[in-house]
Amino acid sequence: MISKELERAGIPVVQVANMTPVANSVGVNRIWTSASIKYPLGSPDLDPEAEKIERIRMTRSVLEELKE
Amino acid sequence: MAKIKTVYYVNQFFGQEGGEEAASTGIKVYEGALGVAKSFAEAYGDDCEVLATIVCGDNYIAENLDEVTAEIVELVAGYKPDLFAAGPAYAAGRYGVACGSLCQAVGGRLGIPTVTAMNELNPGVALYRKSTYIVSTDANARKVKTDTAKMARLAKKLVNKEHISSPEEEKYFAKGYKRNVRLERRPAKRAVDMLLNKFNGREFITEIPLPPKEDISRPAAIPDLSKATIALATDGGLYPAGNPDNMPSANADRFESYDISSLDTLKEGEWVIKHNGYDNTFSNADPNRLVPVDSMRVLEKEGYIGKLYDEFLATTGLICTVENATKTGKQMVKYIKERDIDAVILTST
Known part of the structure; x- marks a missing residue:
């Protein structure tokens, strides 16, 4: 619902969420499916260095949504 | 009479x-x-x-x-x-x-x-x-x-x-009360029946109707991110340790913004989640998992984005009424419009 208000005001927003049906049903345009409800941009099974690299990859992928 | x-x-x-x-x-x-x-x-x-x-x-x-x-x-x-x-x-x-x-x-x-x-x-x-x-x-x-x-x-x-x-x-509009009713069939059976009906294209009635979908046009794309200022926001309830603004652990009707301009990462213990709706262990252990300051900072230094905005916005979205979420959203709109922010990444739990 927050994203919807931002979009209504013309502000580009990517909603990073795990429960995408909810975001979808609300009508948000840019949705990126997160890794988990508990850690949207985390990979706790990796070691910290690898996790950070993976997070940079994921963040880049989130940001890519803004280009379209 | x-x-x-x-x-x-x-x-x-x-x-x-x-x-x-x-x-x-x-x-x-x-x-x-x-x-x-x-x-x-x-x-x-x-x-x-x-x-x-x-x-x-x-x-x-x-x-x-x-x-x-x-x-x-x-x-x-x-x-x-x-x-x-x-x-x-x-x-x-x-x-x-x-x-x-x-x-x-x-x-x-x-x-x-x-x-x-x-x-x-x-x-x-x-x-x-x-x-x-x-x-x-x-x-x-x-x-x-x-x-x-x-x-x-x-x-x-x-x-x-x-x-x-x-x-x-x-034939009246639901007032938002939940009323307990006793049904013949158990929830598991009802859920599976509903799923089968949906799968087979038959009619089914949800027991949890979602708010009506509204077609909002897609805000303009940002083809060149290298000049864009991006703000981070979350409804996952991440606040400075001690929760100085007394943010609620559910159903917030406001947000707060926190300075990250001098930070390359969000350190464990300095930021604590106040949200009763999910297992906070993983994101408390590394708050970047919820609000990715460390990766955004790297992408900023790389020049992939222009700038990570100096503050991130935080609220608690748990069991949030549509009214409160809308209210918080409108406050965020005001905040963003008054600042030099091109786009927002909003992370939800």
């Missing part, structure tokens, strides 16, 4: 003052039933007596909603009625808001049943459905008699304190 004393409210059009040109007409009080109030009383039966029909122009009340509502409530109270009815307002926004506002205020002040009617497109529905019974109608006034009859039937049940069935059966 004592008559059910009723006061009725209509706008200038249904009060036979005129159309849009008469929308600034002030409050007028007619003794007895006028126009649709008459149809309402006839449908209700002989035991309904409309003491007065109050007429007011849509602009007159919409432009000063609180004051005019209070003024009309005073008038209504003078009649010591048993019932208050207003509308139907169909899809007419100002009229619907007036009917809802009056029903809410009269019900609150006098503790009597109130009924109005409108179409789902009317903004009055979202604003007042929790405070009064709003019968669902078409968007236009083609079936006034049927609609006033539906209002009367529901009003009668309310006055007689009869059991009110589900919104679907009684």
Whole structure:
């Protein structure tokens, strides 16, 4: 619902969420499916260095949504 | 048998003052039933007596909603009625808001049943459905008699304190209460049946309806991120340790912003999640998993994005009512518009 208000005001927003049906049903345009409800941009099974690299990859992928 | 004393409210059009040109007409009080109030009383039966029909122009009340509502409530109270009815307002926004506002205020002040009617497109529905019974109608006034009859039937049940069935059966907008009912089939069975029906393209009825989908056009794309300032936001409830702003652990109606301009990462222990809706262990252990400051900073240094905005925005979205989420969203819009921010990444849990 927050994203919807931002979009209504013309502000580009990517909603990073795990429960995408909810975001979808609300009508948000840019949705990126997160890794988990508990850690949207985390990979706790990796070691910290690898996790950070993976997070940079994921963040880049989130940001890519803004280009379209 | 004592008559059910009723006061009725209509706008200038249904009060036979005129159309849009008469929308600034002030409050007028007619003794007895006028126009649709008459149809309402006839449908209700002989035991309904409309003491007065109050007429007011849509602009007159919409432009000063609180004051005019209070003024009309005073008038209504003078009649010591048993019932208050207003509308139907169909899809007419100002009229619907007036009917809802009056029903809410009269019900609150006098503790009597109130009924109005409108179409789902009317903004009055979202604003007042929790405070009064709003019968669902078409968007236009083609079936006034049927609609006033539906209002009367529901009003009668309310006055007689009869059991009110589900919104679907009684044709009113759900007031947002959950009522326990005992069903023959267990939840697991119902859920699987629903899933099978959905899968096979058959009709199914959800037990948790989501808010209606609204088509909002896609905000403009940002082809060149290297010049863009991006702000991070979350509804996952991440706040500085000690939660200095006393943010709630559920259903927040506001957000706070926190300075990250000198930070390359969010350190464990300095930021703590206040959110009762999910297992916080992983994101407390590394808050970047929720608000990715470390990766955004890397991408900023790389030049992939222009700038990570100096503050991130935080709220708690758990079991958040649509009203509160909308309120928080509007506050964020204001914050963003007042600053040099091109886009937002909002992480949810």
